[in-house]
Amino acid sequence: MADIDPIARHRWYSIFSKSYKTHVIDNSIRRAFDEPLGDEDDYNDLRWPPHAAPPIVRTFSFTGFFRMYDLPFRRAAPLLFHRLRKGEWNIDEHKYTSQFDHRLTPVSGLGFSGSLFFFSTDGSLIVKSVGRRFEYTFLYTQCIEAYGNYILENPDSLLCRMTDVLFCFARHLGGVLGVSPSHYVVMHNLLQGMDAERGWKKWDLKPQQFFEPTRDLIPDKIKTEQAKSGLADSMDDDRIYLTEQQKDEFQTLLERDTEFLQRIETIDYSLLLGRYPIEKNSKPPQPENWITGVTSADGKHVYRACIVDFLWNVNQLQAKITKVAGKLLPEQTVTTQPGRYRREFLAQSQRFRRRDNKPQGYPPSCSSPRASCLVLRPNTPPYSFLRIMASTRATCLLLRQVRPRTFNINISAAHRPSRRTFSFTSRNPSSGSGAGAESSGSDGGGSTFTILRGLIDEMDKLAPRFEVTPREITVLKEPEEFYRTLKMKILSAKKRVFIATLYIGRTEHELMETIKTALRNTPSLKVSILTDALRGTREAPDVCSATLLVPLVKEFGEDRVELRMFHTPNLKGLKKAVIPKRLNEGWGLQHMKLYGFDDEVILSGANLSKDYFTNRQDRYHLFSTKALTEYYARIHDAICNLSFKVQPNDKLENRFELLWPPSNAAPSPLDDSAAFRTAASALISPLLQPTAAPPPRKSKTVVYPIGQFTPLMAGSGAENHSTEHRSILSILRTLSRDDFADSSWTFTAGYFNMHRELKELLLTSRSSSGTVITAAPEANGFYGSAGISGYLPPGYLILARRFLEDVGRVRGGRGVELLEWRRGIVGQPGGWTYHAKGIWITLPEGPAPGLTVVGSSNYTRRSHKLDLEMNAVVVTEDRQLQEELAGEVRHLKRFAERLELQDFEKEERKVPWETKVLLWLVGWGL
Structure with missing residues (x-):
């Protein structure tokens, strides 16, 4: 392929010639394709794995060091890329390699990046240098492996196709002088054949209206619009016509791909969009x-799109330095966080999506009444495709071929054209209109949604129904995001804040100051906080939840701040007096997690303490709908009316006291537990009743609040008087029907001792696949604890092993997997704990979960018999919300590994005999 000796044709002074440089580099690149790939047996040296990137080990040779441009390039992960070319993208290998039989066409003077660019003979491939250490370090240490896994799971990704990576680890003079890059990527040219004279147009799109696109924070280079255009384009006054199906699919792909980019913590990527006439x-x-x-709805154009420029990883050293320096300037695309960049990137795709029964501005040539007219308005003219590729961090990492997907759409109204800049964030959770009107999520057709409607009919018999729009549900994923949202919502509340949680951490002074600030700034604001009496006073007379909260009452008065603590009626008298505080919680707790602000509420399993805000993984759903929030507020108020009131009392050592107000709806559970339950049943039961004669459903998304209040119920069968246990059993029983044969489910809980009935229903379901995610011992909050609690983590290993044995007994070891979540070791730097709990069900032929259960329950016998729990069943036909739920599952699986029976034979999984005895004694009823 390559010339034998290009250097022999030149004299020594030729090294200063630009043509000599490009000729020699071109020859070096093409020489890398001379060697055959071979097969697995040809890669005996583990330092050069065929399916992954080799370790970055710099070598030195005295004679080789004086190379300027002629470098010995090798191909990274050659068999992996061969598999992608052949298996995923159907690229003919002979045609591909023949592109390197002939000289590559160099292109220079592009943008600000300083990268070298070459085109293949027919223009179908681009070869681009990666000269920055932090970029190619990220490429090798994280990106290649990450995109390889992503490609297997997502064959329709929009991420730009990369077909090879070339590297040279030998130190050389050209590298020292910075004139000869040692890394190149080969990638698919999305806009092959682009010809502006024939009407082609392209755009490189970023969220320009919020971020200032810069290069390395050099203000002098970005002051002019002309300079900025080399980093991100705007658009002429053009229109793009897509069908509803195309638009919904496009948005789904963007959300899924950007979630992946957020997981690998990259920012500053952009959307490359091209259009050419038919x-x-x-x-x-x-x-x-x-x-x-993709052919336009009006049949006049073809569109192509991919995501490019995603090698800026925020954890690399130069990125960290840039972020620190960026604090001196307005927020930039290279100084923000991955989650925030993703939201701003996606937001703009939402802004141009409108619906109107009368499609104003509808293009005359577009005959389909189901077409969407997307108006893309620029500020400056477009620039060449090559300028895009040369932008600062413009190494296109291809990950997936986009394959056609089938969507069943039933939309009767077209979208009104909106004149917006086409760059893209997540939907605004506060912008919903309640039941009825829907967002742009696509409806489904066929048996899948018939089954979903059957589930809704079953739930209508068990719990109250609330219809919402998908935009009124926001799925949060990270503890920091939960804490930030919590504080923001408290500060913005105008009328009320209601909080129900197990406890508030003893050191949560920042949260207390946030509440105080909100009360000071908004005189009309009232705050009601409910915790558990046993857990919230356990440390007294030392600092506890009660001592942390009573200053709020002292400063703002009882008319604005209400503090309540629920005490279980199961523990009183002599039993309460003799049982140690560390153990008395075993008789029942207030375990609901409701965080409400005006007309919004967060349902979660997280308590309010530092670890839940930083390194304890949980789930968090924000519902921005008035009717649903009002319902949870009524539940909160009802339990407050059955709880002790916390008041300051400086005369006591505790500095607080628990009083039972005469205005409460029942006598104290410590005085007369039977009378307490009778009165509590009368108060709570009406709130749990299903909606009487529910009207015909108008929304594609419905929410059913389900709760478990067994300690409050009088009479026999108290467990079945609540809605949580009955509803979940009803949902899981449907999985045993024949029409659920191709469904799938995911179950997770931080403490792996699920209720026996739930386990039996999951294992005997007709679902084709099921996944259980549980905490590894090192991710259990009790790991390393002193006393009895220290035996709990290995105890859960026994239960995990029994579960896998049951999978083998019931299903022959097939169809159900157990994943163990671990992120470092708790108690050590970087160690996390796992506390997420929930259920997701994907219906037959469904692309993503159409049902989820979120809330406080751990789905154990204890949760259903002893604690107060509050959850929500979310059922949706909206594809966009379904994809968010799928993203939530993927997020939890990120740090989970499959556990097999043979793993329990390992030494680190040996369970002490003391734990086995404890398990036998207590029977794991808690």
Whole structure:
């Protein structure tokens, strides 16, 4: 392929010639493709794995060091890329390698990056240098492996296709002088054949309206619009016409791909969008997808799109330095956080999506009444495709071919064209209108949604129904995001804040100051806080939840701040007096997690303490709908009316006292538990009743609040008087029906001792696949604890082993997997704990979960018999919300590994005999 000795043709002074440089580099690149790939047996040296990137080990040779441009490049992960080319993208290998039989075409003077660019003979490939250490370090240490796994799971990704990576680890003079890059990526040219004279147009799109696109924070280079255009384009006054199906699919792909980019913590990426006219007698793209081309709704154009420029990883050293320096300037694309960049990137795709029964501005040539007219308005003219590729961090890492997907759409109204800049964040949770009107999520058709409606009919018999729009549900994923949202919502509340939680951490002074600030700034604001009496006073007379909270009453008065603590009626008298505080919680707790602010409420399993805000993984759903929030507020108020009132009392050592107000709806549970339950049943039961004769459903998303209040219920069968246990059993029983044969489910709980009935229903379901995620011992909050609690983590290992044995007994070891979540070791730097709990069900032929259960329950016998729990069943036909739920599951699986029976034979999983005795004694009823 390559010339034998290009250097022999030149004299020594030729090294200063630009043509000599490009000729020698071109020859070095093409020489890397001379060697055959071979097979697995040809890669005996573990330092050069065929399916992964080799370790970065710099070598030195005295004679080789004086190389300027002629470098010995090798191909990284060659068999991996060969598999992608052949298996995923259907690229003919002979045609691919023949591109390197001939000289590559160099292109220079592009943008600000300083990268070198070459085009293949037919222009189908681009070869681009990666000169920055932090970029190619990220590429090798994280990106190649990450995109390889992502490609297997997501064959329709919009991420730009990378077909090879070339590297040279030998130190050389050209590298020292910075004139000869040692790393190159080969990638698919999305806009092959682009010709502006024939009407082609392209755009490189970023959230410009919020971020200032910069290069390395050099203000002098970004002061002019002309300079900025080299980093991100704006658009002319053009219109893009897509069908509802195309638009919904496009948004789903963007959300899933950007979630992946957030997981690998990259920012500053952009969307490359191209458009070219359809000429007479030309054939439509085959297969039709966003890489090969999608035909417009009016039949006049073909669009291509991919995500590019995602090598800026926030954890690399230069990125960290840039972030620190960026604090001196307004927030930039290279100084923000991955989650925030993703939200701003996606937001703009939401802003141009409108619906109107009368499609104003509808293009005359577009005959389909189901087309969407997307108006893309720029500020400056477009620039060449090559300028995009040369932008600062513009190494295109291809991850997936976009394959066509089938969508069943039933939309009767077209979208009104909106004149917006086409760059893209998540939906605004506060912008919903309640039941009825829907967002742009696509409806489904066929048996899948018939089954979903059957589930809704069953739930209508068990719990009250609330119809919402998908935009009124926001799925949060990280503890820091939960804490930030919590504080923001408290500060913005105008009328009320109601909080129900197990406890508030003893050191949560920042949270207390947030509440105080909100009360000072908003005189009309009232705050009600409910915790558990046993857990909230356990440390007294030392600092505890009660001592942390009573200053709020002292400063703002009882008319604005209400503090309540629920005490279980199961523990009183002599039993309460003799049982140690560390153990008395075993008789029942107030375990609900409700965080409400005006007309919004967060349902979670997280308490309010530092670890839940930093390194304890949980789930958090924000519901921005008035009717649903009002319902949870009524539940909160009812339990407050059955709880002790916390008041300051400086005369006592505790500095507080618990009083039972005469205005409460029942006598104290410590005085007369039977009378307490009778009165509590009369108060709570009406709130749990299903909606009487529910009207025909108008929304594609419904929410059913379900709660478990067994300690409050009088009479026999108290457990079945609540809605949580009955509802979950009803949902899981449907999985045993024949029409659920191709469904799948995911179950997770931080403490792996699920209720026996739940386990039996999951294992005997007709679902084709099921996944259980549980905490590894090192991710258990009791790991390393002193006393009896220290035996709990290995105890859960016994239960995990029994579960896998049951999978083998009931299902022959097939169809159900157990994943163990671990992120470092708790108690050590970087160690996390796992506290997430929930259920997700994906219906037959469904692309993502259509049902989830979120809330406080751990789904144990204890949760259903002893504690107060509050949850929500979310049922949705909206594809966009379904994809968010799928993203939530993927997020939890990120640090989970599959556990097999043979793993329990390892030494680190040996369970002490003391734990086995304890398990036998208590029977794991808690």
